[in-house]
Structures are given as C-alpha cells and as structure tokens.
Amino acid sequence: MTDDKNPRTRSWSDCWRLLNRTPISELLRKGLTGSLPxxxxxxxxxxxxxxxxxxxxxxxxxxxxxxxxxxxxxxxxxxxxxxxxxxxxxxxxxxxxxxxxxxxxxxxxxxxxxxxxxxxxxxxxxxLRTLDRLQTPQISLVHTLPLELSKLIETVVRQTRLWNREKIDVARELLNHCEDGLAAGVLPEQILTDFGDPLNAARLIRRSKIRQRSRLWHVQHRMLQGIGFLLLFAFLVYLWLLVRFLTAVPTIKRDFIGEIDLRSKAIPEEKRAWPLYREALMKIREDLVMPILQTERDLLSIT
Known part of the structure; x- marks a missing residue:
C-alpha cells in the first residue's frame, strides 16, 4: 500500500493524480500538493x-x-x-x-x-446573456423571472452600451425591480406595459450612468471629443483642397508677358539701354573671352 505523502512510495498513477490536482502556483513553490478540489x-x-x-x-x-x-x-x-x-x-x-x-x-x-x-x-x-460578457460570473444575476421579463432585461442591458460593471448594476437593479413587482402580485404583462419602450429606457439609463461617472472621465471624454472634431475638420479641409486641386482647370486671365512688352515699347528707342548693354557685352567678349580661347587653342596645339 502506497503513501501519498511519502514521495518514495508514490506510484506513477498517484503522481499523475496529484499533478492533476495541483495548482501551477503551488507546483513551483511546494511541489505536488493536490490541494485543488x-x-x-x-x-x-x-x-x-x-x-x-x-x-x-x-x-x-x-x-x-x-x-x-x-x-x-x-x-x-x-x-x-x-x-x-x-x-x-x-x-x-x-x-x-x-x-x-x-x-x-x-x-x-x-x-x-x-x-x-x-x-x-x-x-x-x-x-441572463449578461453572464457571457463577464470575466467572473455573478451569482446575483441568476434569476427565476418569466421569459418575457428576462428578454426585456437582456434588451435593456445590451442597448445601454455601458461598461461591464455598470451593466451588472443595471441588470441587478432591473432584476430587483421585476422581482419586487412579482412579489407584490403584479402580472408580468403589467410590468412590461408599465416599463415602456426598452430602447427609450436604455437611453435614459445610459445618460444617468454616464452622469454618475467621475469628473476626470468627463474631462478626458471632452478632450477626446475636441481632438476628434479637430482631426475631422482638418481631414475635411484637406479633402476639399485635394478635390479642388484634382478637378480644377487653370485659366490665365492676365497676360503678364504682354504687359512687360507694353512697358518696354513705351520707352523711346533713344532711351532704351539694350544697345548699350549689347555693346558692352561684345566688348567684354573681345577683351576677355577671346584671349582665353586663344590661349586654350595654343595649349592644345602644343600638346
């Protein structure tokens, strides 16, 4: 007969059974404990x-x-x-x-x-379908309401689009409300009638829960909204400029060259400076450029 507490007398089946029931956190610190149920x-x-x-x-x-x-x-x-x-x-x-x-x-x-x-x-x-979205199941959300009331709560909780913990609070409040009504002898049909439109109720509940959030969250929310609006405005302006650039056709309404020619022609010929510029350029060519070219030709002929 083997002793589970003595490692020397354990069989392979006993070790496997203990390993099967040992948490990973305890395995590295204490060994095979088998403490899990x-x-x-x-x-x-x-x-x-x-x-x-x-x-x-x-x-x-x-x-x-x-x-x-x-x-x-x-x-x-x-x-x-x-x-x-x-x-x-x-x-x-x-x-x-x-x-x-x-x-x-x-x-x-x-x-x-x-x-x-x-x-x-x-x-x-x-x-409740709310259990599907929770990391840890909530025992208080398991209820015995009629099916139509259960569907009503599911619809309202889903349409609120709140955080998980806020959905838990909403579901718990609606469950208590319906259970109190049934305990008072009110029929499920009457509870549905008194409840009104589920979408409108979800909208009102969402507004109430959002108002109850912290001031820091509201500041961050408004900042993100402002940044989003600025980015959207910049994107729309850029898109408008891009469309205008791609679809616009250039039209020249002013002849700048013609205006320059008119101003040049308005000057009398004896007062125009171009002949003087031409004479100076020709003299520069004769005095400076031609000797350099001649020197290069002489060097090439020598080589």
Missing amino acids: ADRKWHASITSLFSAKPADPEILLKNSGLTESVQQGILKIARSVGRSRRIQEKFTCDFLQALRAELKISPDQPLVDLPVELTERLSEAIP
Whole structure:
C-alpha cells in the first residue's frame, strides 16, 4: 500500500493524480500538493496545459457536491453561454469558484447545504446573456423571472452600451425591480406595459450612468471629443483642397508677358539701354573671352 505523502512510495498513477490536482502556483513553490478540489482540477492545474480534450461540465458539477437540481440549473446556464465544450468547462469552473467565494467555502470542501433561496434560484434559473460578457460570473444575476421579463432585461442591458460593471448594476437593479413587482402580485404583462419602450429606457439609463461617472472621465471624454472634431475638420479641409486641386482647370486671365512688352515699347528707342548693354557685352567678349580661347587653342596645339 502506497503513501501519498511519502514521495518514495508514490506510484506513477498517484503522481499523475496529484499533478492533476495541483495548482501551477503551488507546483513551483511546494511541489505536488493536490490541494485543488475535483471541480477545479482541469481548469487550474498544470495538466490543463497538455490536455487536448476539456473536461465535461457534468463531471465537474457531480464532483462539486451540489444537488441534482442545482447541477441541472448551472449546466443550463453553461450551455447558454456557448456551444464549445471548453467554453462551458471554463464557465462552470468560474461559476463554482464564484459560488465558493460568495458562500466563503474553501476549495477543498464540497458545496453542500446551500441556502434555500440560492438553491431554489439555481434550480429554476433562467440565464441572463449578461453572464457571457463577464470575466467572473455573478451569482446575483441568476434569476427565476418569466421569459418575457428576462428578454426585456437582456434588451435593456445590451442597448445601454455601458461598461461591464455598470451593466451588472443595471441588470441587478432591473432584476430587483421585476422581482419586487412579482412579489407584490403584479402580472408580468403589467410590468412590461408599465416599463415602456426598452430602447427609450436604455437611453435614459445610459445618460444617468454616464452622469454618475467621475469628473476626470468627463474631462478626458471632452478632450477626446475636441481632438476628434479637430482631426475631422482638418481631414475635411484637406479633402476639399485635394478635390479642388484634382478637378480644377487653370485659366490665365492676365497676360503678364504682354504687359512687360507694353512697358518696354513705351520707352523711346533713344532711351532704351539694350544697345548699350549689347555693346558692352561684345566688348567684354573681345577683351576677355577671346584671349582665353586663344590661349586654350595654343595649349592644345602644343600638346
């Protein structure tokens, strides 16, 4: 019989099992600890780096210790997130981790004896599409509202186009509003009628949430808007000049050469300086240029 705590007596299967349940962070510091529970081993252990096939979410839920009804509810939410087995497996691991963190249950303990309210919510849950866009699943967004109210909340949250944490707050507020109305005996159809246009509500919620952001964000937002307008204006001016340059046809409306000739012809011939310039140039040619040319010819004849 082997002892898991003694490295000398471990078999290959025991080492592989411990490696499968050892977090990567603990492997480098403490060695094979096997501290991960069964519902997280495929997500956080080093064997996930070499595993080509992701774990089945059903197996992860069965190893977590949850009841059958709660397992089916979480599995329904995981399947709504995506069709890929790896996406479902990652969502299930993150959801179980968030559930342990909310209930303050250590990773080595099974998820048993959940609160009755949470058990009922998870057993009859209708998944919100908001869960798809969150890095960590929110347990409070799993609800039991009617389908039409769920679609209403999804539409409003999607149309707000806010940050993720702001969408979480909006979804939670709308869920509480709908749950309070149902608890007061109001019919879902009446809640939909009183709610009004979802797009208009999303627009108003977006304005309210943006006004609640920090002053620094508003300053940065206005600066970016100003820079964007300046760049757009410069681009439009450049585009207008380019189009004008490519499409314009040059038209000469003034004869500058003719005007110069007219001014020259207006001067009397006896007062024109060109004859004097010509005589001076000819004299320069005779006195300076011709001796130089003659010297070059003499040198060429000597060589």
